[in-house]
Amino acid sequence: MSEQVQNHPAHAVPPWAVRVVRQPGPRPLFERAETAVPVGAKLAALAVAVAGAVVVPVDRPGIGWVLALLIAAAVLLTRTRLSGTREGNARRWRQAGWALLATALLAVGALRAAEWLFVLCGLAAAVVASLAVVGKRTVHGTTYDALAVPLEAFRAVPWLLRRSPRPGRQQGRVLGAVLLSGLVLVVFLPLLISADPRFAQFVGDLVPEVRPSSAVRTALVFGVGFAAMAAVFLISADPLPERENRRTTVGDRLSWTSLLGTLSVLFTAYVGVQATALFGGTDYVLRTDGLTSADYARGGFWQLCACTVLTLGILAAALRWAPKATSADRAVLRALLGALTVLSLVVVLSALSRMWTYQQAYGFTVLRLLVEVCEIWLGVVFVLIGATLGTLRANWLPRAAIATAALALLGLAAANPEAAIATANLDRAAQGKPLDVRYLSRFSADVAPVVAARRPDAACLLRPIADDAWPAWNLSRSQAREIVRSQAPCE
Structure with a gap:
């Protein structure tokens, strides 16, 4: 591969990095970058890693997670501003939207205490943040774009740790400012701590207690934060080529028409024959001889889910590879895809109806x-x-699907799912149906207001919650502590 080094303003490369211009076409994922490494980028990655190690509560949801992301975003924006980077308005707004979505997902940790919910939101935030860094679609596709930051970290860390060129005047000022700030902390902080016990307690709350287990977690967060920022700087300095909009055709007209047509006829027959069963719900189950709620709902829900997922894959493949050369091709494809889309929505509603019936029963x-x-x-x-x-044209569809998934998680978090589940099960108990108290007691602090208002034995169901250090502060846990302290002790 022949290369030459020159400036390349088309990709908005920061002036502190030397852009490597390659021949057109995709390049290997882990090819070593040849861009120059600025001192400021190293200091910025180090600052974000240290801040993350201090504020991120690894073992629980807390406000520190979103604070770490905000610190990283602020450092990145500062680096971009100092370097004078210019990007198109459309791309900048698109990246800002992804960044705001990632921030909202991590902010769930400051509101909800359910760990399973925060794990899902954290994984989604990582994917969304990667899309924010990459910007436009690359030649490696949406899967790579969604995992670009962890993938590029393998070559970004060695790149960032390379010997830097001689610092320029501005970079020397930044380095000097950091050293002076560190000197001030070393000299004055011990004096102020010894001068006032309240200030000493405040500093002690800021600095996490050092234990073997916490030291390992802190080192892990530091390493992950440094690698992530290294990948962000590398992607900014040496972006991958963007994907061109090209139409690809796989298979002939007859193959795709027969596939989509057969599936449409099959779904039409199923919906027509099972019209009553699809939406009959509990009343239908009770009127049908030999059919219980469990047989009806559990026996058909997962099969309908499998049909939904398989149909979605077929429709996506048809949009990508089915022939569209002539107006007849496009008309037939629109008709078949439209019919399958409507029929698939009916199947989705059927699956939801079955699950609702099952939950009302059990x-x-x-x-x-x-x-x-x-x-x-x-x-x-x-x-x-x-x-x-x-x-x-479905070039925008993969990222739109990711965005809607992230928004669905935010909607789930806003609904307070554990509290909603507890409320529904307590309503069933009020109707004389059994209540699994053991399952309810395993919920997080999110259910505290519901249980305290509905159960006289709330103190037995809500376990005492220890106070959190400030990075692990969480609204639900804070409210639950107050509720538990106000309740009569469990007998």
């Missing part, structure tokens, strides 16, 4: 709620596919 759980939310998201993706029928 209670509400986190897993059943997550499956319902996932099925609703699949329905939204089918609606997005329907929106592509006009142009038959």
